[in-house]
Amino acid sequence: MKGKFNFSEQFKKFTSSQLIIPVIALLILVIFNLIRDPSFFSVGIKVNNVGNKVLAGNLISILNGASELVILSIGMTLVTSATKGQDISVGACAAIAGSVFVKILRAAGSITVPTIFLGVVVACCIAIVFCLFTGVLIARFNIQPMIASLILFTAGRPIAYWINGGATPNVESNLLGYLGGFIPGCPIPSPILIVIAFLILIVVLLNKTTLSLFIQSVGINERAAKQNGIDPIFMKLLVFVILGICVALAGSMNVCRIGLINHEKILLDYEMDAILAVAIGGNSLGGGKFKLAGTVIGAYIIQALTITLYAMKVSSTDIKAYKAIVIIIIVVAGSPVVKEWVGKMFRRITSATVKAGGR
Template sequence: MNRMTVFVKKLTGTRLFLPLFCLVLVLLSNLIKTPTFFQVTIKNGVLYGYIIDVINRASDLVILAVGMTMVVAASGGTDISVGAVMSVAGAVCCYILAGGQQTVNEFQNPYLLGVAAAVLAGILCGCFNGYLVAKMKIQPMVATLILFTAGRGIAQLITRGQITYIRVESYKMLGASIPGIPVPTPVFVALLVVVLTYVLLKKTTLGLYVQTVGINSRASRLMGIKSTMIIFLSYAFCGLCAGVSGLVASSRIYSADANNIGLNLELDAILAVALGGNSLGGGKFSLLGSVIGAYTIQALSTTLYAMGVSPDQIPVYKAVVVVIIVALQSTELKKMAKKFQTGYKAGKKVA
């Protein structure tokens, strides 16, 4: 019995327990209302099903959450411009591939050129935010509010206020699937981003530097760490992630829709970091926790759709569930529960 108690305490004490528990809870809730939620079928050589939809649709958010985790950990702030940066990246890519035309049936320029330009645009946006935060010492939310406001306008200028369509099958593969491979391509893109970032943070000192700067930037400078550069690179990396996510989102709809690509995803990315058990005040972080948080958000949205909840009502239900999940991870709630447990045991002994 003592061994079991020790095992349970160790299990519940791990950092990823609550994020994983919340994800499993959301998924299992479908067994009551939507028994077919976990059914997977193959149509035209591609996997289909609610659970596949969760994994697929969460890919954009997972990529954003990875970049947002770095920003939050290093600067103790958030980048609210990532959705708009996605739109800019998609617009740049489609504009180059379309050669300035509104609709094309074949690439006017090399595909890799469009992809490289989109990623570069994302990095430049991240560098702009990083310069304002790291060098100019502007509050992260205020600094990133500039691109949050102007980003979609920039995308509109690039596409001349119109939706640019790329009706080329090879362009759709990044957001759909590759012939002969049943798993949607965005899943592989998200996995690649997560693995490369995880290896970069664990196999180099960058992860330690980010945590150190996030905990105390002044102390880190005394230790010889260039905190300004670490924060700047974190925002540049977040811009890179937003650029990649924008490419995936644009490929899904084979077009550049400046008004809708990445719309409100910045809020979900911040929420994913919080649901993953990360402190929004900076410092120690869990990359895998943020990834789990992203899948939890998408699982919740897909679950509500599967239960027949109308799109207009989903934000309300989503907000209620999110508040409950965040409250479960609150340190204050844990302290209250511990005090209650101590008081209950004391009262029991007196009785």
């Protein structure tokens, strides 16, 4: 009958969706925390150090703490889709961008809105140059992405160190505090607002143009894309331009949070978390189709897991090990082998149910 609900077909669509694993993983984290502590996700209002009323709670900490990771993961998703590989130098490039941002602010003398804007723009330009260096090695010389990005992964933080003459200078000001913390009169952390604005821009860019289609086409079949008039080299370089912007925003945002640049610590190991966010989000690390929604959920899952472990009094030295165990489970659960096995089991159960009902 036309319009009749087919449970088997709907279940198949659900299990084949890229978003099934991140959504289920997020639900498990939420349920686990609600059982462990019903007030875990409660949001309240408190007065901060400067006397402003702001939102507070674990949920706000998760959304706020994952801001840089969300931005980096978006860039990583596009690079993965187009190049069939990952850039492991995003943390080091963020250190370079952050150092440039600090250099501009200190050179200006006084920190004003135009100075901050100039610092972000210059940081974006420098980050794009460094990201394009990796992009050229990949697009022009066909070097494997992880190998090509290994150069800046190794040399990026020393370069960031040299930019400020081997120092870790402070750049404290109320304006930077507003961008890294709270704008007076607004209870929502500024990094969350920056992420929302960036997500809107990137979604509009991908959905209102053919960019998303072209990136995925290059990642799925580069030769076929070229035959259809798409320039694979240009598209690969373009995703590294976008990655450079993501890197600069993340690096500058982190500087605003802490008020200084520490080339050794800034966004350390974030490249691994960004890759995991892409994988947890249901995106193939072999390139091709992608869903930014899955990546964003994946980034928040990683941060939620971190906050959960801290709430359980797990030491900072042990957190990485616990995160690794949970992430392995999530990634394996989302693998094609496990999905196929679940599908077979479901078909056996439904066929047995049909047979039993027909007797």
